[in-house]
Amino acid sequence: MRRFAALYERLDRSTGTGDKRRALVDYFRQAPAADAAWAAWLLSGGKVGGARARIASGGELRAWAAAESGLPDWLVEDCYHQVGDLAETLALLFDDPAPAQLAPDAGLAQWIETRLAPLANADEAPRRALVVGAWRSLRFGERLVFNKLLTGALRVGVSQGLVQQALAAFSGVEIALLAQRMLGTWTPDAAFFEALVSPEPQPGDGQLPYPFFLASPLEASPESLGDVRQWWLEWKWDGIRLQVLRRADGVVLWSRGEERMDGRFPEIEAAAAALPAGCVLDGELLAWRPGAAEPLPFSVLQTRIQRRRPGPKTLADAPVRVLAYDLLEEDGQDLRALPLAQRRARLAALLEGCDTDRLALSPRLAADDWTSASSLRDQARALGVEGLMLKAAQSPYRHGRKRGDWWKWKVDPLNVDAVLLYAQSGHGRRSTLFTDYTFGLWDGGALVPVAKAYSGLDDASILRLDRWIRAHTRERFGPVRAVEPVQVFELGFEGVNRSARHKTGVAVRFPRILRWREDKSAAEADAVDRLRALAR
Template structure:
C-alpha cells in the first residue's frame, strides 16, 4: 500500500510524461503481480462499487476527528475534495486518541495493496453498519499520510490521477517487452485483478485473447487546417461523423457481444443489434456507431439516452426509439485480425459481409461514403451537416491501417462549428483537486422574459489568469450561499459553445446541451446583451 501511495504522489506531482512513465515502469518492475494487477485496475479508471455512502463516512470522520459537523462542512468547502478533507482532519496514527478496535482488521503492520483491497475494501460492503464503522475507523487509525488519502479515494470510488491508460500501457510494454497494441488489447473488456491476470497480461504468447474482448479503438484528430492540405481527394474516404455511441460488434464462438468505447458491455441495451449479430459468421469484429435510427434516418441523440437510462426495455421504448449500428470498419474476419490491411480493402470486405449475411436489415447498416468530385464539392456537402443531424465529416486515408489510439495523420474529424450563445454567470462553486481553493465551476443563464433562467454548466475554457479574476469577482459579489454553491451578482457575460441541443424535462430551461464549454469572456457585453431562451429554442432541430 505504501508503494502504491508513493506512486500516486509521484504521478500527481508532475506533468511530464517521461517522469510518469518512468515512475510507472519502476513500480511494475518492483511490485508483486497481485499488487500490480490492482494498481492497473485503478490507474486506468476502473473502480469497485462504493461500500459506504459519503454521508455515513462523513459522520464517522466527524466522530473520529472530534469536531462538529459544521466544521467538517467548512473544511470540505475550502478543500473541495472529500477524501482529502477526511485525510487532513484525522490525526496521524501515532497521535490517535479515539478508542478503536484494530483487531477487526485481518492483519497487522504494513501490507501490500492487494490485501487491503481484497481483504478489507471488497468485503466491507457485506458487513452491517456497526462493523463497517469499526473497520473504517481502524483503517484510519492504522494508515497515515498519503496511504490514508489513497484509501479514502478508493473507498469513495473517487480515485483519479493524472495518468492515461495509454501511459500505463507504454510502461507495461517497456517492462514486458510485449508490444503496446497487444497490452492495450488485453486490457479491454472484463477481467479480474489478480496475479494470474497480470502474468497473462505480460505474457509473450499472444494467443490468449478472450472470446468477447474488443480491440482498442482507432481515434481521429481534429482537422486543424484546410482539407486541401491533405493532398489529392482520391486518397481519402469521407464519411459522415455520427453522434452516437462508438461501439464494436463481436461474433465469436457462437456468441455476440456489443462493447462501447467506454469498455461497457451494452449487448442487452440493444437487442435488435444483438439479434442481427447472431446472423454473422464466427470470427467477425465490426467497428461502428450505435445510433437511434428509424425509417432510414438518424434521430436526435436524446432518443438513444432513453434506451441507456432504463433497466427494463419495454416494447414501447423499442418501438419509439429503435437503434442501429452503422458500420464503418472491419477489424476481424474469419477469426483473423485484419487491422493492418488498408482501409479500402477492409471496407470492401465489410460491404460484402453485410450484403451477404444480413441483407436488407435495419439494425446493421453500412455508414455511407460521401462521394465528392473535389474538396470544394466535399466542403459544400460538409456545410449540410446540421441538416442531416451529424457533426461533420470523417476523413480517412484509404491506404491506412486500423491503428491503436489517436495517431496523427490517417484519420481526421472535420467537425462543423459548434453552437454558440452569450450567457450570464449566476452561480459558482469551487473546483476539485488543485483548483479546490478557486471558484472554477460555473452555472450560466439566459433571459426568459425579464428573468435569468439557468441554462448550462461549464468549467473549462478560461486561462489561469481569467480564473483568478472570476474567482475574485465571485468572492466580492456573493449574494447567497447554498452549501458549496454561491449565487453571484449577474454581471459577467461569457460566450459558451456546445455540440448538441435537445429538449429536456429535467432542466429549468427545458433544454439540455452536450459538451458545453466557455469560448471567451465577453467583457464588451452587458448582461442585457445575453441571449434569450427563445433564441436558444430556435436552435433546436425540427425533429425534437
C-alpha cells in the same frame, strides 16, 4: 499498502511521462500479482467494489473526521473547500501514529479484499470503526492512499494508456493486446494479472473487442492535409461507437465505453448473425426508423442504452441501426494493418445481402476539393450529424488517439449569450478558485438556469472572474455562490434536445464557454425560446 503508497508518492512527484512510466514498471516488477492487478485497476480508473458498492460517503467521512479530530463540522468543511481534495483533507487532519501504534503492513489486495470490500454497504458502525482505525494507525502517505481508495479518485496524472505502456515494458506483451485484454469488465486478481501479461493466447481473447482507433479534432485548415482525394470522407454520426463481433457461437456487441451490449439491441444481433463467423465490424449505433433518410436524435437512442431486455414498445419507439465503417477482422484474420481503402472494399463485399435497415455500410462522400468538402460539412446539422470524418485512405487501424490519420471536422458549435448566475470552486489545483459556472437565459422576464460550464476561459480570465465573483456575491449556499446577474458569456454546445427532466424543457449537449461578452448587458442575453427552437 506501503509499496503502493510509495508508488503513489513517486507518481505524484513526477512531472514527466517517462518518469511515471519507469515508476510503474518498477512497481509491477516488485509487486505480487494480486497487488499489481489492483494497481492496474485503480490507476486505470476503477474503484473499490465497483459503482454500486459504498464504503463511506463523503458526508460520512467528513462527519467522522470532525468527531475524531475534535474540530467543528464547519471547519472541516472549510478545510475541504480550501484543499479541494477530500482524501488529502482527511489525511491532513490526523497526526502520524507512534511506532507502537502503526498497523502491520499488508498488501494492497489484502487491504481491499479482506478489509474494505466486505464492509461495502454494511451498517455504519463497522464501516466507521475500520476507517477511523486506519486513520489512527497509518502514516500520512498510506493514510492518503487509503482515503483515495474510499473516495475513488486517485488523480495522480496516470492514464490507462500509460499503465498499458508500463505493462508492455514490464511483460514484453504487445501493447495492443494488453489494451484489448483490459477492455470490458474484469476482476482485479492474481489470475487475471497473470493472464493479462502472458504472451500466450488466452481463452477469452476471442470475445474481446479490438482497442478502438479514435480521431483527433481538426484544428488546422483542411487544406493542410493535402489532396482531398487521398482522404476518405464520411459523415460523423451522432450515436454510440460499436464493434460487432461475429463468432462461431454467436454475436457480441461492445461499446467504445468498454461495455458489452448483448441483449440490449436484439435486432442488431439478429442482423449480424447473417454474417460469416470470424469477422469484426466497427461502426456507429444510431436510432433510425426503417426507410428514413436521416437518424433520430441521440436522445431517442438514450432511452434504450440501459434497457437490458427491451420490450416490444421500446423496440418500436426507438428502432436502431448500425452503420459500419470499418472491417477489423475477416475469416479470423486481423486486418488492422491493411490500408483503409482495402478494409472498406472487403467490408462492402461482406455486407452485401444484409438487412440494410439494421446493418448497412456508412457511405463515402464525394468531394473534388476542400471547398466542396466544406459545403458538405455545412449540410451536416440539417441531416442530424455532427460534421465530417476525414480518414487517410492508406491508414491502418491503430489503437487509441494517434494523430495524423483520422480527423473529426465537426460543424461549428451552436451558441447563445447567457448570464452567469452561480459559481462554485473547482478541484485539485483550482480548488481555491471559482471555476464551475452556472448560466441562465431569459424566460418570461426571469433568468432561469440552462447550463453548467467548466471550460473555455484562459487562466488570466479565470483569475479576473474569480475576483469579480468574490466581490459581487449575493448569497451563499454551502460552496455555491449566487452572484449579481450582470456578466454575459457566449456558450457553445453541440446540440439541443428536448428534456422532460429540465424545467426549461430542453437540455444542451457539451456546453463550454466561447468568450466573455463584456460588450453586452444582461438584458441583451438570449431567451430560452431560442434554445427551444433549436431542439430536435
